[in-house]
Amino acid sequence: MPRHLLLCLLAAATLAACNREQPAADAPPAGQAAAPGAAHAFSPEITAGxxxxxxxxxxxxxxxxxxxxxxxxxxxxxxxxxxxxxxxxxxxxxxxxxxxxxxMVETTADESTVLNLEVKGKSHALKFGPDMVIGTRSGQTEVKVDGSELVFVGYGVNAPEQGWNDYAGVDVKGKTVVMLVNDPGFHAGDESLFEGKRMTYYGRWTYKYDEAARQGAQAAIIIHDTEGASYGWDVVKNSWSGAQFDLRAADDPEPRLPAQGWISQEVAKQLFADAGMDLAQMYKAANQRGFKAVPMDAKVSFDLKSTVAxxxxxxxxxxxxxxxxxxxxxxxxxxxxxxxxxxxxxxxxxxxxxxxxxxxxxxxxxxxxxxxxxxxxxxxxxxxxxxxxxxxxxxxxxxxxxxxxxxxxxxxxxxxxxxxxxxxxxxxxxxxxxxxxxxxxxxxxxxxxxxxxxxxxxxxxxxxxxxxxxxxxxxxxxxxxxxxxxxxxxxxxxxxxxxxxxxxxxxxxxxxxxxxxxxxxxxxxxxxxxxxxxxxxxxxxxxxxxxxxxxxxxxxxxxxxxxxxxxxxxxxxxxxxxxxxxx
CATH class of the missing domain: 3.40.630.10 (Zn peptidases)
Incomplete structure (x- = not known):
């Protein structure tokens, strides 16, 4: 779809839903009248009408x-x-x-949730919507993270066939990874990396969260940018607000993160600056083969409450x-x-x-x-x-x-x-x-x-x-x-x-x-x-x-x-x- 985006590719968009039992598999909804449009005279041919x-x-x-x-x-x-x-x-x-x-499991995050960042002793309270979005696929009604260390892992990619591993030499178990959207090479315009400007599956946010879970991270945060994501912050905000859906863990046994989300680029710039890092330089570094993850002098805490059904x-x-x-x-x-x-x-x-x-x-x-x-x-x-x-x-x-x-x-x-x-x-x-x-x-x-x-x-x-x-x-x-x-x-x-x-x-x-x-x-x-x-x-x-x-x-x-x-x-x-x- 055109948000789809390569994906995609792409946002686990929000879907409003009501808390009530589904009808039997083949039963029309109670009181449902004839299908709308039943009066239209359809043709067996393909027609615009x-x-x-x-x-x-x-x-x-x-x-x-x-x-x-x-x-x-x-x-x-x-x-x-x-x-x-x-x-x-x-x-x-x-x-x-x-x-x-x-x-499916329906999870609706409490949008009063605040991400509290401590960066070299400086506090930031990020609000759901304008600054960040966050959710969980764990099926838990409450996910608490207290003082989780932040690690910048570039694009968050582990691609052996490309000779690329952003997690090489770093243990992120119990930590929160911060990463860029899209593929290595994209922001640098380096056509020799991955498939140049054509996104691969490694560039999808869904892959990045899955890989972070495989690496044992406690949480994962993607830095949004409109060019890399191919859509603006409003799409992220709309897609992550309200009810979110997932398959049951029994039907999808891949590892899942306790929490995952996005931060706006404006927030990211301030976060990196307060940590003594230059986000623009980190973009350049992450696009170089042999990039090594960078621990950030920062910690995140939050108490994410959700309704789950x-x-x-x-x-x-x-x-x-x-x-x-x-x-x-x-x-x-x-x-x-x-x-x-x-x-x-x-x-x-x-x-x-x-x-x-x-x-x-x-x-x-x-x-x-x-x-x-x-x-x-x-x-x-x-x-x-x-x-x-x-x-x-x-x-x-x-x-x-x-x-x-x-x-x-x-x-x-x-x-x-x-x-x-x-x-x-x-x-x-x-x-x-x-x-x-x-x-x-x-x-x-x-x-x-x-x-x-x-x-x-x-x-x-x-x-x-x-x-x-x-x-x-x-x-x-x-x-x-x-x-x-x-x-x-x-x-x-x-x-x-x-x-x-x-x-x-x-x-x-x-x-x-x-x-x-x-x-x-x-x-x-x-x-x-x-x-x-x-x-x-x-x-x-x-x-x-x-x-x-x-x-x-x-x-x-x-x-x-x-x-x-x-x-x-x-x-x-x-x-x-x-x-x-x-x-």
Missing amino acids: DFAEMVKTLSSDEFGGRGPGSPGEDRTVEYIRAQYERIGLEPGGENGSWYQTVP EKSSRNVVGVLRGSSKPDEAIVYMAHWDHLGNHAHEGEAADGDDQIYNGAVDNATGVAGIIEIAAKFAGSEPKPARSLVFLAVTLEESGLLGSKYHVAHPTFPLDKTVAVVNLDAMNVNGAARDMVVVGKGSSELEDILKTYTDEQQRTHVSETNTAAGYYFRSDHFNYAKAGVPALYAKGGDDLVEGGRAAGEAAGKAYTESRYHKPADEFDPNWNLDGVVQDLQALYGVGRTLADDADRWPNWYEGNPFRAAREEMMAAKPAAAQAGAAATQ
């Missing part, structure tokens, strides 16, 4: 920002279910239902069975969740709009996979392979719904041919190009090119490769598991207005609407590009669904290729067919 109707409905105030665990979830998953049923899909969830229950959310799964190879599938996916309603129950804070409608992010993707599903269901001949249409939850909380689904898939991963992800579609008009996020990853790009060539469009990489978008959307969980995954969307070179118009529209969205209440449906959108994109992405699935001997792979040198080949080694017939198809 159908797409607009669904986006308008999903992003309406009635859906409350589609927060997991909220009444907005009930309306959302029921609406998606109704669309799948209208199209003629089969339920693909658990126990013959449309839904896959995703167990075990709940569940739902993925919505529809299946169109293949005619001759129904046990093999192509997956189309999009996340339905957004940031919910940040107003206190029953009131709008200071009269301001507090509903994060998430029209572009990602009502557009959900509407897109439903449009593609309708096209498949109404087409002849019927596809040979099965198609899965997966609307996942908890993307904004760190790709959790897709992570859970990959661990409990509708079709085994070695029977999953490919994944096509739709996230934050282009609503600015037809484009001469198509952005392939993470361009140069897999043979799915070759199939896509067949259809974009017909549209006289070129393939381009994402403009802001530093944002790590490839790691910030749900296909990434499939990719890590080895399944070839494609994430592509309309480009910036608009037919009307050219690249200048496209880039201006993208900038306006990122600055004014992304992860803000202003991300609302606009009847003046130009959806010609959406139709273009959906037709091209439909073509990718159509090719794979009809050519039942084709098994696309990752390109040589891609880090996910080994996982795919290891997975397929147990299926020699499929592996041989795939090898033959790609020669």
Whole structure:
């Protein structure tokens, strides 16, 4: 998504939720009327009118920002279910239902929490929101840190294959690590380190916290900067305020930090200055190979109280069975969740709009996979392979719904041919190009090119490769598991207005609407590009669904290729067919 950001990549965004039990897995919410939009006359073809109707409905105030665990979830998953049923899909969830229950832990930090810093005898009290954000994934209602020593660990990266370890020679057990966002080399403009300006997974804040936990740290703090994160402080603040969601520890056994958070760059500059360090010089030092972590003459203390509740959310799964190879599938996916309603129950804070409608992010993707599903269901001949249409939850909380689904898939991963992800579609008009996020990853790009060539469009990489978008959307969980995954969307070179118009529209969205209440449906959108994109992405699935001997792979040198080949080694017939198809 465009916050996604590479991720990502990327913020474990907040999602408002209510404290009440979830309905049974396949039961419509009590008293739920017919799905909104039921009066609209839908076409089996891909049309701008159908797409607009669904986006308008999903992003309406009635859906409350589609927060997991909220009444907005009930309306959302029921609406998606109704669309799948209208199209003629089969339920693909658990126990013959449309839904896959995703167990989750909802944690809401007390925003009166203060981080108390002691720096060479000088005290600072950092406030939640303007100065810092902090939270816990531990499931504990109270996390106390008393006088934890701060250690600056550069980018917080341990990458053996890159010959890079920011933790070399330092023991951070029981300490609080302070680190920079993005990859080594990024802020120095050193193209020889990692992948230059293109973010790798090591640049994602999610990786940094995970690595700090593996190193035994008591807490971790990332220094925000807009260029390195690819979004401003307001996105961090909005994403970390209110309810946060996570999988249960039993479903995600990786180590977890007791506490983790961000500080603003202004706060960081003062902190480093008081510690007798120059933050600008530390940026330079951290970008040098052989960097050594620097203990800071500073300590942090805080008492983080949170409300914690075990709940569940739902993925919505529809299946169109293949005619001759129904046990093999192509997956189309999009996340339905957004940031919910940040107003206190029953009131709008200071009269301001507090509903994060998430029209572009990602009502557009959900509407897109439903449009593609309708096209498949109404087409002849019927596809040979099965198609899965997966609307996942908890993307904004760190790709959790897709992570859970990959661990409990509708079709085994070695029977999953490919994944096509739709996230934050282009609503600015037809484009001469198509952005392939993470361009140069897999043979799915070759199939896509067949259809974009017909549209006289070129393939381009994402403009802001530093944002790590490839790691910030749900296909990434499939990719890590080895399944070839494609994430592509309309480009910036608009037919009307050219690249200048496209880039201006993208900038306006990122600055004014992304992860803000202003991300609302606009009847003046130009959806010609959406139709273009959906037709091209439909073509990718159509090719794979009809050519039942084709098994696309990752390109040589891609880090996910080994996982795919290891997975397929147990299926020699499929592996041989795939090898033959790609020669």
